[in-house]
Amino acid sequence: xxxxEMFEKTRSWMYRNARPLDLARWQYxxxxxxRDRVLEALSAYQNAxxxxxxxxxxxxxxxxxxxxxxxAATEILREISxxxxxxPIIKGILLYLGSGADFDGQVWNCVVKSNNEYxxxxxxxxxxxxxQHDKYNPTACLAGFVLYFSDPDSDLHIKxxxxxxxxxxxxxxGELLDDMHAVSCLIRLMEYSYNSGITSLFYxxxxxxxxxxxxxxxxxxxxxxxKTSYVCKPSQFINSRDSIFYPDNKDxxxxxxxxxxxxxxxxxxxxxxxxxxxxPDAWAISRNWWKGHIAVNNMLYLKNFGRLADIV
Numbered sequence: 001x002x003x004x005e006m007f008e009k010t011r012s013w014m015y016r017n018a019r020p021l022d023l024a025r026w027q028y029x030x031x032x033x034x035r036d037r038v039l040e041a042l043s044a045y046q047n048a049x050x051x052x053x054x055x056x057x058x059x060x061x062x063x064x065x066x067x068x069x070x071x072a073a074t075e076i077l078r079e080i081s082x083x084x085x086x087x088p089i090i091k092g093i094l095l096y097l098g099s100g101a102d103f104d105g106q107v108w109n110c111v112v113k114s115n116n117e118y119x120x121x122x123x124x125x126x127x128x129x130x131x132q133h134d135k136y137n138p139t140a141c142l143a144g145f146v147l148y149f150s151d152p153d154s155d156l157h158i159k160x161x162x163x164x165x166x167x168x169x170x171x172x173x174g175e176l177l178d179d180m181h182a183v184s185c186l187i188r189l190m191e192y193s194y195n196s197g198i199t200s201l202f203y204x205x206x207x208x209x210x211x212x213x214x215x216x217x218x219x220x221x222x223x224x225x226x227k228t229s230y231v232c233k234p235s236q237f238i239n240s241r242d243s244i245f246y247p248d249n250k251d252x253x254x255x256x257x258x259x260x261x262x263x264x265x266x267x268x269x270x271x272x273x274x275x276x277x278x279x280p281d282a283w284a285i286s287r288n289w290w291k292g293h294i295a296v297n298n299m300l301y302l303k304n305f306g307r308l309a310d311i312v
């Protein structure tokens with residue numbers, strides 16, 4: 001169990017250092033705060049075209065809309081269980097995704113050329129050919145978002161139905177993946193499609209079975225690496241004991257809760273296990289932004305695993 005003293009240290013750090021968005025997330029999850037406050041803070045990152053930018057994902061300071069930054073927004077909306085299809089944030093995302101921007105006809109670009117004009121981590125740098133894409137990341141998640149939130153008769157919905165079928169079939173008939181982010185996006189596609197009532201489209205029982213096998217294969221079991229390296233921990237896929245991935249990974253998921261408690265710093269925070277050497281001044285700021293984001297994620301994991309009893 002995490003001590004109340006350490007929880008209060010984290011809380012104080014958040015109030016001193018966190019971005020307004022992460023502080024609003026903290027207040028929502030641990031202090032009975034308003035969902036509207038999270039939405040208000042999130043909306044500051046949304047552009048007129050409906051997409052998101054402005055370092056919502058702190059490793060890229062590109063203010064322009066991009067699929068990855070928009071994906072980051074959808075993850076926040078999911079985290080707070082926000083499902084109002086008529087809300088301007090949702091409508092804006094659908095507008096951006098339906099515009100054709102940063103879409104190559106098959107997938108949304110994972111990396112966009114305009115990233116190069118602003119401070120960014122090396123993995124968000126576009127090569128000389130311009131924009132780049134990954135087959136599943138973030139397209140699988142964005143397509144699932146569209147299936148859940150858009151009008152079923154819309155061109156965008158129909159397009160994303162096709163995209164989702166292609167991606168799901170490709171994954172089901174292919175090898176296991178070695179990219180945890182791609183797998184996370186496929187999991188979101190499965191969840192969105194299930195909640196949309198169209199699971200038969202995605203070979204649901206086969207997809208579910210393969211993803212369960214996939215998650216177990218991806219989780220890094222050498223827990224010493226968790227301290228210093230950017231590796232795949234259970235929390236990448238599992239957020240509570242209700243997760244379909246929990247039964248096959250029960251012991252290591254509980255071990256991560258222990259690890260989170262044991263690795264907290266004296267000031268109540270967890271450091272970042274990655275870095276970027278270019279733009280050192282910007283990285284110093286982004287690193288602090290990440291600390292606030294990680295603090296909310298870790299405390300939420302502890303809460304969902306019953307490790308904050310008598311605290312929240």
